[in-house]
Amino acid sequence: MKNRLLLFLSFLAFTAQSFAQEGIPVYFDYLADNYYLVYPSMAGISQGGKIRGTIRKQWFSVDEAPSLQTLNANFRLGESNSGIGAIVFNDANGYHSQTGAKLTYAHHLKLGGDARYLDQLSFGLSGGLLQSNLDESEFRSVIPDPFISGSNNSVSYFNVDLGLSYSKMEFYAHIAALNLLGSGRDLYSAIEFDNLRRYLFSVGYVFGKSEWQVEPSVLFQMTEFTREKTLDINAKIYKDVDFGRIWGGLSYRRSFEGGQFQSDGSFGEQRLQLITPIVGANIKNFLISYNYSYQMGDIRFDNGGFHQITIGYDFGQSERRYDCYCPAAQ
Numbered sequence: 001m002k003n004r005l006l007l008f009l010s011f012l013a014f015t016a017q018s019f020a021q022e023g024i025p026v027y028f029d030y031l032a033d034n035y036y037l038v039y040p041s042m043a044g045i046s047q048g049g050k051i052r053g054t055i056r057k058q059w060f061s062v063d064e065a066p067s068l069q070t071l072n073a074n075f076r077l078g079e080s081n082s083g084i085g086a087i088v089f090n091d092a093n094g095y096h097s098q099t100g101a102k103l104t105y106a107h108h109l110k111l112g113g114d115a116r117y118l119d120q121l122s123f124g125l126s127g128g129l130l131q132s133n134l135d136e137s138e139f140r141s142v143i144p145d146p147f148i149s150g151s152n153n154s155v156s157y158f159n160v161d162l163g164l165s166y167s168k169m170e171f172y173a174h175i176a177a178l179n180l181l182g183s184g185r186d187l188y189s190a191i192e193f194d195n196l197r198r199y200l201f202s203v204g205y206v207f208g209k210s211e212w213q214v215e216p217s218v219l220f221q222m223t224e225f226t227r228e229k230t231l232d233i234n235a236k237i238y239k240d241v242d243f244g245r246i247w248g249g250l251s252y253r254r255s256f257e258g259g260q261f262q263s264d265g266s267f268g269e270q271r272l273q274l275i276t277p278i279v280g281a282n283i284k285n286f287l288i289s290y291n292y293s294y295q296m297g298d299i300r301f302d303n304g305g306f307h308q309i310t311i312g313y314d315f316g317q318s319e320r321r322y323d324c325y326c327p328a329a330q
Contacts, residue, residue: 023100023130023159023179024070024089026200026221028251028276029054031234032289032310035328036074036085036104038200039174040124041163043106044083045329048316049075052287056308066093074104075316081108087126095135102128102161118322118329119168126161159196169324170206175199197224204234206325213238213325215249229256230272238327244282251276251291280310287312 026038034052036042056068074085085104091097106124113119134153163176179196204217219232236249255272273296280289293306320330 023098023128023161023196023198024087025068025091026198026219027056027068027306027308028232028253028278028291028293029056029070029289029308029310030219031236031249031251031278031291032280033287033312033327034072034310035174037070037072037087038202039163039165039176040085040104040126040161041106041122041165041174041176042328043074043085043104043124044076045074045106045108045122045165045167046314046317047076047321047330048314049073050312050314052310052312054308054310056306058306067091074106076108081110082106083108083124085126087128096133097135098130098132100128100130102126106163116321116323117169118324118326120166120329122163122165122167124161124163124165126163127158128161129156129158131156167326167329169322170326172205172326172328173201173203175201198222199224202232206238206327209325211240215327230254231256236278238325244284246281248277248279251278274306285314285317287314 024037029052030038032052032054033050034054036045036050037052037054051073052071054068054070056066058066068089068091070087070089072085072087074083076083083104083106085106087102087104088100090099104124104126106122109121109123111119111121132155158181160180161176161178162180163174165172165174176199178198178200198221200219200221202217202219204215206213206215208214215234215236215238217234217236219234220229222229230253232251232253234249234251236247238245238247251274253272253274253276257271274293275296276291276293278289278291280287287310289310289312291308291310293308295305317330322329
């Protein structure tokens, strides 16, 4: 039993190290018309502006379980081709936490067609100030450890995100390089590494122009230093109603790498797998969405899942701008 517990804890440590992310973690709130939180090039993509706030909580039965709060706003500068945005966030996980703020400028270049035809290339650049904290005040060790100060350690640093998006009517594609400067926190002394770059790519299409629409999409992400990769496969369904729009969907996330574990004398490998249903509604200018992520596999920290709520408000959008069903750009 003791050996199994040690192996289980080792697996958890591997998982936490592999998928911990500096900056804003990429969960599933982007599916709630919140692509700007992931891609700087989406700032001011629509006719007016958008405000989005998210709250995420993991494992309600576990003390100091991971939690995340974000608030962002972006809008187009009048009738120009420029957009700006801002993001603030707080991410806590046990003794470690991080807070940050980002400012974004984006430029949207129309490639052709009349005013009602969407064919646009977008570029975005974000600069952010982040602060990481490690609270060692409750760390206890029988043998003194020179790397443990027993205080609340805090470091701040600046980094840059770069994004590119292409939208053509119901089709869209996005790519981003996050933490582009490569430099980052220096919080864990000799074991710290400073290459925090991550790369994201997503593509999708909206089928149907009646009261029902279907939107399949995928999102791929990779961490440069560790080469860890994950893939999201998503599908959403929309229905237009009198008060706006209702929608729902399902996302499946799978990692390309896994962790080794031993159970009942045999060895196995488990990869991160998450199933996430999502539901939401656009009620006039307001948006509300909820998603629940459930981790699959034999080895889990807790049977509970991860809950996330997104609330939003759209402004300055008097009518549909383009002759297409393209929710993110309207």
